[in-house]
C-alpha cells in the first residue's frame with residue numbers, strides 16, 4: 001500500500017462511520033492512524049489495529065479477540081515506560097473494522113467532548129485531555145502530520161451536508177411532512193416519547209394519515225412493522241402527538257406500528273428499529289443516556305434524569321399500550337448500550353476527566369442565544385456559546401470538580417438565571433467568525449443596523465468596530 005492509498009483507505013472508512021458516532025472531523029483520525037501505525041507498517045497494524053487500541057473487555061464489539069504485544073508509554077515527567085510484552089491489544093479482521101473499532105472505542109462518556117467538534121486541533125486537544133494518548137507532544141505531533149499530508153481536504157466536502165443531516169435522523173427512509181405541527185419548537189430536545197399507532201401500518205400509510213390537516217395529529221417519526229423509519233415533523237419543529245404542548249415542545253415523538261388490541265404489541269423488527277432511532281436521536285441531540293421511570297411523577301417532572309415520557313401521562317389513554325410500556329426499561333438499556341454508557345462505571349467524578357459546565361439555556365435561534373449570552377455577561381459571568389447540532393448553548397465554566405460547578409450554578413441561580421450542570425459541550429460557536437471584509441460588506445448591506453446599535457451588535461459578536469469601520473471606508477474610497 002502506498003502512503004496515498006493508506007490515507008485514502010483510512011479516510012473512506014472513517015467517513016463511513018464518523019457521523020453515526022457524532023464525529024465531524026476526519027483529518028485528526030487519519031493522522032492518528034498514520035502516526036500510531038507508522039503508515040500501516042507497525043506490528044499492531046498486522047491485526048488492523050492502526051490506533052494502538054489497548055484491549056478492554058466489553059468496550060469494542062467489532063473486533064476479533066485480541067493479540068499480545070509490547071509498547072511504550074510516556075509519563076508526565078517525560079520518561080518512557082515499556083509495556084509488558086503480554087499487553088493485550090484489539091485485533092480486527094479488516095482495515096474497515098479496525099477503523100470502526102476506533103469509533104466504538106471512543107464512544108463512551110469519557111470521550112463525549114469529541115462529538116460535534118469540527119476543528120482538528122480542538123479534537124486532538126480534547127482526545128489528549130480525555131486520556132487517549134500518553135505522549136506529551138501528542139497534539140503537536142499529530143497536528144504536524146495533518147499539515148504535512150494536507151489532510152484538511154478530507155474534512156471540508158461533507159461539512160455542510162452533515163450540518164443539515166444533524167437536525168434529522170439519517171435512518172429515515174420515507175419523508176412526508178405533516179401540516180400538523182408548530183414551528184419551531186420552543187424548547188431544547190431532551191426527552192423521547194414513544195407511542196403506539198394502534199395499527200400495523202407502514203411508514204408510508206402513517207405519513208398519509210398525518211398529511212390530513214383535519215386530523216390535527218402528527219409525530220416526529222414513525223416506525224413501521226418492518227423497522228423502517230418515516231419522518232413527518234422535522235426535529236426542529238414540535239409535533240402534535242402527546243396531548244401536551246410542553247411535552248411535545250421538548251420531546252421527539254415516535255409512533256410505532258402496533259396491534260389494534262391490547263397489549264398493542266409491536267413486531268421485533270419495529271422494536272429493533274425504534275431502539276436504533278432512539279440512539280441516533282440521543283447522539284445528535286446531546287442526550288448522554290436514556291433514563292426511564294415507572295413513576296409518573298418522575299417522568300412528567302423529569303426527576304432523577306428521567307427523560308422518557310408516555311402519552312398516558314397527559315391524557316386518559318392506554319398509549320403506548322402495555323407491551324411498549326413494559327419494554328421501556330429494556331429500550332433505555334439497549335439505547336444506552338449503543339451510546340456506550342450501559343452499566344459501565346465510566347462516570348466516576350475525578351478519574352474520567354469529564355468537565356462540568358454550567359448551562360443557561362439552549363436556543364435554535366442564534367440571536368436568542370446571543371441575547372442570553374449578553375445578559376449572563378452583563379451579570380458578571382465569563383460565558384461562551386457552543387453549538388451542538390442545531391442548538392446554540394450558553395455555557396459558563398468548565399470544571400473538573402463537580403462542587404465547583406455547583407458553586408457556579410448557585411451564583412447564576414442567585415442572579416435569577418435558570419441554569420443546570422452538564423458535561424456536554426459542542427463546537428465553540430465563535431469559530432464561525434467572519435473576516436472583517438465580509439462583515440464590512442454585511443454592514444453596507446444593512447444587516448447590522450445603524451449607529452450605536454450597530455456598534456454594540458458588532459462588539460457583542462466579537463468584532464473590532466473601528467476595524468470594520470475603516471474597512472467600510474476603504475471599500476467606499
Ligand SMILES: [Zn+2]
Pocket residue numbers: 195196241242311319320
Ligand atoms: Zn400516543
